Amino acid sequence: MSDNPLAELARCLPDLRLLTEPGDLEHYGRDWTRRWTPAPLAIALPASVDEVLAVVRWANRRQVAIVPSGGRTGLSGGAVAARGELVLALERMNRVLDFDAVDRTLTVQAGITLQAVHEAARGHGLAYPVDFAARGSCSIGGNIATNAGGIRVIRYGNTREWVAALKVVAGNGELLELNRALIKNSSGYDLRQLMIGSEGTLGIVVEATLKLADPPRPSQVMLLALPDMDALMQVFALFRARLALQAFEFFTDRALQNVLAHGAQRPFDGDHPYYVVTEFDAVDEPARDAALAAFGHALEQGWVSDGVIAQSEAQAAALWRLREGITESLAPRRPYKNDVSVRVSLVPAFLHEMQALLAREYPHAEVVWFGHIGDGNLHINVLRPDELSEEAFIAQCEHVTRLLAETLQRHGGSISAEHGIGLVKRSYLDSTRSAAEIALMRGVRRVFDPNGILNPGKLFVRD
Ligand code: FAD
Ligand code: MLT
Ligand code: ZN
Secondary structure, three states: OOOOHHHHHHHHOOOOEEEOOHHHHHHHOOOOOOOOOOOOOEEEEOOOHHHHHHHHHHHHHHOOOEEEEOOOOOOOOOOOOOOOOEEEEOOOOOOEEEEEOOOOEEEEEOOOEHHHHHHHHHHOOOEOOOOOHHHHOOEHHHHHHHOOOOOOHHHHOOHHHHEEEEEEEEOOOOEEEEOOOOOOOOOOOOHHHHHOOOOOOOEEEEEEEEEOEOOOOOEEEEEEEEOOHHHHHHHHHHHHHHOOEEEEEEEEHHHHHHHHHOOOOOOOOOOOOEEEEEEEEOOOHHHHHHHHHHHHHHHHHOOOOEEEEOOOHHHHHHHHHHHHOHHHHHHHHOOEEEEEEOOHHHHHHHHHHHHHHHHHHOOOOEEEEEEEHHHOEEEEEEEOOOOOOHHHHHHHHHHHHHHHHHHHHHOOOEOEOOOOOOOOOHHHHHHHOOHHHHHHHHHHHHHHOOOOOEOOOOOOOOO
16 A cells, blocks of 8 residues: 555546646635635546545545535535545536436536536426526535525425435445435435435535426516515515515615625615515416505505516516625625524514624624525625634624524524535534434434545534
């Protein structure tokens, strides 16, 4: 056995692309959190399942930790390599492998982008309905590993609903074919579902068979301005009862100000504290009339203070940009992010407590919140005040996150709605999961990955 594990890997797999240049280590060692200093051992870019298998078997032999890596758009540090790990990036495995018109499934390699999946589905007259702003760079493997949500969960659910089968290289170096795209399969534990949301700690997703949906029905996009927070769930209840919603997304005026400063166009004159972007089926005149009537009713009730309906695709895109551009507009300031959820029925009570907590604990920081309110999911972004050092800022945010976690616990919520736990939230996993659950999760991890080589340090505080 060679003393140098990397030299051995290169010798065993002469065709495997391996990168060790400082610029590459830096590029592949971080995700969108940009909180940790990248320090991977090297980057492996496999081109086949066989290469992934060989790398995982080598890593087991040589006790080298692997960080599975997709588009690195993750917001919780799951794809960060800061401790000498080998980054296994799937970007070269990015092909569509098969389309089945009868099953209405698309089989893809894990490194394909979400947008390429959308385009492939559209090319077959169907749709892959999971969608969000990182679509151009996030990968299906990463979406599956985080059980990504996005802007259409209210209609279609999370990634979990759309995975018919998976091919996975488990941490122990075995190739698993999970569920074989069966609709009905009551034959024991559903290991496919266990993989979804496992954040690269059980196996490396190498292929996925995705379910496809009917193409979306003709729709309209509306932007609403709201006078106060109580109106939010009133408008939601009204619109959900009267319209076939595809999306119901909310953001605050602070969020809007940041997007406008980033180049978006102001939707109305005047300022309002809260906004909603909603999209709903508008197949015919009666459906469009129903939307106008719902808007009129909300206006009469004082739940809405202004609104606009997009009259063209370009206008619809401009309205969506106000919501979808928020993350990018904040990114240069590296916000501290919380991504929390409660049951939809508990949103009003939770919002009040949360708002009071944030106002009390962050008297000097700019706090920007927005989210998938129709799913009970809120994103809280805290921006570091100039006078605070990075270290002091993170310490303050961690303190507030602990308080937030307690509030969530009282409301039966979750500390991670859709971004995953990764490095950012591992200290708070115990606020959402019981000690018994965490012990079982760690046990499951040991079964799939007995040597603990896959993404150690992520999800759990201790491996
Ligand atoms: P990465 O960041 O590369 O990895 C994420 C995790 O998955 C890591 O733990 C990694 O180890 C693991 N992983 C990656 N590939 C594999 C694989 N093949 N097998 C096993 N494990 C793997 N998320 C949402 O849920 N909803 C949103 O609305 C949303 N909007 C976003 C908007 C923007 C602008 C940005 C930057 C991010 C957004 N995200 C959102 C977060 C992020 O895009 C998702 O978490 C996405 O699923 C990550 O995919 P990725 O390929 O970039 O994964
Ligand atoms: C979003 O909903 O825009 C994403 O989850 C990204 C974020 O929270 O910043
Ligand atoms: Zn989100």
